[in-house]
Amino acid sequence: MQERSEITDDEHAGRREEIDETFDEMYERVALTCFRYLDFKNLDQVNNLTPYEYRLLMKAKELQMVDDQYYLHLQAYLNMTAQAKKQVGKKQRMVYTKFSKFFDYQKELDRVMGIKKQSKFDKLAEFINKKTNY
Template identity: 50%
Template sequence: MYHEIAVNCFRYFGFKRLSEVDQLTIPEYELLIEAHNLHMVDEEYRRHEQAFLNYQVQAQKPAGRNKTRPVYNTFNKFFDYEKAIASVKKKKPDNPQERFKGIGRLLRKGGKIHG
């Protein structure tokens, strides 16, 4: 088991020495493995999203008898960068107290933030 843990630490987590592996607890190792596996799912999601976008950008629509034309004839019609940036900026709370409003309610109810 130690051998497998050490190999995974060197292979996936950038460990360079066995002393780093020796300092790792089993719960920490399990957390690293879970995080790595979730990262792999995220990477797979991105690949599938890219494949879908590659297909979508090639979409055609009728343009007369037996003719088609691209649905997106410019990149900006396919992805409006400025609109996406504006959408992100719009969601930022103006009042910092509003940002933590939900946490305050949770603490007043005696809930835990993590753990």
């Protein structure tokens, strides 16, 4: 943690600038931020906002922006992966020749919906259970 004696002149100047900001300037900055990032449409929405709500909304917006960056980087990675090639003899071939090999849409839907696909072993276990119960 920084002690007062370690604070530089630049930091003192920055604090003076914060203190020197008038209420009207701060209100305008908050209103512009609400319109720009929070999709507020009128000043009534800004006026009904508490400082606590404003801080929460802005923190949520920052987290949303991090999520957006994550999805952009994931998209770039997936683009690179989808274009991957493998060496087959002297030629290079695409690793994924069909989209379904790259992404199994139905499998993902089933996973989300909690649908478990039966394996060959499940059917074998059923058969054995039927035979042992007789």
